[in-house]
Amino acid sequence: MMRKKLNDIEIVGFSLAGEETVIALPEYSVCFDVGRAPREIISIDNVCLTHGHMDHAAGIAYYLSQRTFVGVAPGRVIVHRSLAQLIQKLMDIWGDIEGHPSPGQILGVEHLEDVPIRRGLLIRPFTVNHIGSSLGYTLIEVRNRLKPEFHGLSGPEIVALKKKGVKIEDRVEIPLLTHTGDTALGRFLDLDFVQKSQALIVECTFFDAEHQSRARAGRHIHVDDFAKILEAVPDAQVMVVHTTRRTDLRAAKRILERTLKNEDRARVSFLMDRPPHRHKRIES
Numbered sequence: 418m419m420r421k422k423l424n425d426i427e428i429v430g431f432s433l434a435g436e437e438t439v440i441a442l443p444e445y446s447v448c449f450d451v452g453r454a455p456r457e458i459i460s461i462d463n464v465c466l467t468h469g470h471m472d473h474a475a476g477i478a479y480y481l482s483q484r485t486f487v488g489v490a491p492g493r494v495i496v497h498r499s500l501a502q503l504i505q506k507l508m509d510i511w512g513d514i515e516g517h518p519s520p521g522q523i524l525g526v527e528h529l530e531d532v533p534i535r536r537g538l539l540i541r542p543f544t545v546n547h548i549g550s551s552l553g554y555t556l557i558e559v560r561n562r563l564k565p566e567f568h569g570l571s572g573p574e575i576v577a578l579k580k581k582g583v584k585i586e587d588r589v590e591i592p593l594l595t596h597t598g599d600t601a602l603g604r605f606l607d608l609d610f611v612q613k614s615q616a617l618i619v620e621c622t623f624f625d626a627e628h629q630s631r632a633r634a635g636r637h638i639h640v641d642d643f644a645k646i647l648e649a650v651p652d653a654q655v656m657v658v659h660t661t662r663r664t665d666l667r668a669a670k671r672i673l674e675r676t677l678k679n680e681d682r683a684r685v686s687f688l689m690d691r692p693p694h695r696h697k698r699i700e701s
């Protein structure tokens with residue numbers, strides 16, 4: 418598992434296409450996909466499943482069961498509504514196999530159906546362009562700000578207005594981080610809260626010129642599409658995940674680097690490091 422920061426948010430995760438993808442934000446108790454349910458994510462209360470492909474979703478039953486085993490409250494799985502019943506069925510079958518059910522909430526959601534995470538924090542799902550029922554998610558902080566026209570008022574004056582039922586605050590949304598999940602380019606890039614995200618975790622699966630057709634067929638992002646992503650999120654720190662094993666990671670990084678404008682270099686990073694060097698000294 419990698420540990421990195423993205424715009425000051427701690428990211429703990431692992432992501433290689435076809436193998437395993439699991440990306441946790443421990444300080445928000447939110448995890449995008451569950452991979453094979455590594456130990457590091459069991460204590461996270463909310464798993465947002467992007468879609469049903471095995472490398473993203475296989476660990477669901479294990480995640481829910483391990484929470485009971487280690488004595489934490491049942492977990493919650495947020496997933497596209499069309500998959501919720503199937504995952505519940507899977508949990509029921511595991512309950513039959515094991516002789517006891519693993520508690521946990523499977524919450525089916527659709528495009529733009531907000532899920533409160535805690536006071537002042539919500540998850541907003543949105544449709545992406547991968548297999549049917551795929552969702553991306555944006556983590557949004559919600560604050561109430563005093564309307565400018567009331568700035569000069571004293572505490573008691575504000576209380577008096579509130580009592581009269583005057584709306585004295587504006588609701589302000591701050592999109593902290595968006596995770597696309599698996600997707601090709603799509604209309605989700607036009608969503609206002611995606612464009613205003615301060616951080617973006619985005620897949621870029623393919624890098625070689627001859628992998629264009631694979632990207633199209635599997636509805637994934639190819640490095641040639643990447644400029645469009647960066648244009649859509651001008652203010653975001655961007656982290657690349659879900660790279661293919663078909664291209665050496667060092668080569669992939671070089672190829673992406675070549676496509677970036679100078680001013681974008683500092684805001685793009687990869688979750689995964691290059692594979693450990695064979696002759697690397699072991700540091701104590």
Ligand SMILES: [Zn+2]
Pocket residue numbers: 434435438470472473599659
């Ligand atoms: Zn995938």
Ligand SMILES: [Zn+2]
Pocket residue numbers: 468470547599
């Ligand atoms: Zn997929």
